[in-house]
Amino acid sequence: MPVPEYHTLYKTRVDTVQLCDSIYFRDSVFIAAKGDTVYLTKTHWRERFRNVYHVKVDTVMQRDSVRVPYPVEKPLTKWQQWKMDAGGWAMGVAAVLVILVILKVTKIRII
Numbered sequence: 357m358p359v360p361e362y363h364t365l366y367k368t369r370v371d372t373v374q375l376c377d378s379i380y381f382r383d384s385v386f387i388a389a390k391g392d393t394v395y396l397t398k399t400h401w402r403e404r405f406r407n408v409y410h411v412k413v414d415t416v417m418q419r420d421s422v423r424v425p426y427p428v429e430k431p432l433t434k435w436q437q438w439k440m441d442a443g444g445w446a447m448g449v450a451a452v453l454v455i456l457v458i459l460k461v462t463k464i465r466i467i
Contacts, residue, residue, distance in 0.1 A: 360421040367418070373410040 387396035432440070 361424045363420045363422065365418045365420070367416045369414045371412045371414075373412075375410070 385396065385398040387394060389395075
């Protein structure tokens, strides 16, 4: 009698995507005076960089069952074998009786 033997295989894959996100700020100073002429114009650029990591993990589990022959410890006795055979015949007779009752209820004649 074969007994199933289970093997489990795990596959893991990791994908990492690195992006560099940058933002540029403009900081400006304007001072203007028309009398006696004072003009001051400064423009500063500020840069900010941020690294963005996206990590995606995929795990696949695969289970495989392999039939391994396993010996029967002890054979059936004659009484147990007779009960198994009689049970099979009884199931067959019960199925035939159910079919005959269904045919009688629906009034279908075989012969």
